[in-house]
Amino acid sequence: MVEYEVVLFDLDGTIIDPKEGITKSVQYALGKMGVAVENCKALESFIGPPLQQSFKEQFGFSDHQANEAISYYRERYKPTGIYENTVYIGMNELLAELKSAGCRLAIATSKPTVFAQNIAEHYDFARYFDVIIGSELDGSRTLKAEVIEETLNQLGNPEISKCVMIGDRKYDIIGAKTNDMESVGVEFGYGSKQELAEANATYIVQTVAQLRDVLMK
Template structure:
């Protein structure tokens, strides 16, 4: 793994990296589609839709069941209500996450969480899973003009952290994270247990892959 030895900080993704939130997404979409009298979207399909923000998830779910795209605004409003109500209930922190975050902090790295999930939902989820204390900075998909895979969220977060992109490690689970990191000039390591839109994660251009966040700082 070709990660620089003089890292200053780490930016960590949320869904699929820190917390398995697929159950939350499925529960929220089930409630939305029931409210709109639409067919439910199977879990296997939802897994391929997550990672690009709530807008993409909702539009993809509507398209999957052949719904009129004009339902989007109603679906969006319903999703905000239902997701807020269940946020974290069907989610679990991945094994090794707390150990990995402890190691990163112990190595003196400043940490930030950057996700395409709305910031308020991200903060609530981190708090619910007792992870908020690791992240003085949390930026969601509504924090900047562009979302990952655009580099803007990473570059703005590096500025907020006071770290150089080349010395700021991106930890994620998908091609979105890797593409944002490459464009921003950050080294990137991906976990092998996340979502990645249903595609093999090891096919993504990254500097390394780990089966657990606890392994990130191990020599390779």
């Protein structure tokens, strides 16, 4: 039996581990901007938040510089980085089980919609989702709360008490809360338990198996 009728998933750090594709593409972009970063691990904080926000906060870029860096990022990410992901073990099985149980599933990500759709098709999990919603390539709709709102609109604005948002960063939890929705924070992504707890996630789980226990009761 499912606990929720509508389940929204973040993409990066929740369905897939995007570390290689994102960090190498950020490294490439920074190199083009004259900033050398040798260790890609130092760039893992770029996984989750909107890129413009990360470039500005972490490297002091202006709006113009951040937009320039994003264009360089996409030079590498679009042909190469988009396919440097790993689907978390057990995730496909969970998605299939939720779908079979009658859940409506959606992806709500800060990644541009077109990239999210391509990834979902490439890794063969697009078939589980009713809608896949992300940001726009022009930089609009990057806040997770806005993405969630649009996702709910696309789903016909279901009863919010029957919806849940799943994600690995505080942005997912805060976005859900802004939309009066319950949330599940997953520790197997890129946010810490402390980050998820401080954002007041309804539940916090360590594994895909524990996530299933919350969703299938």
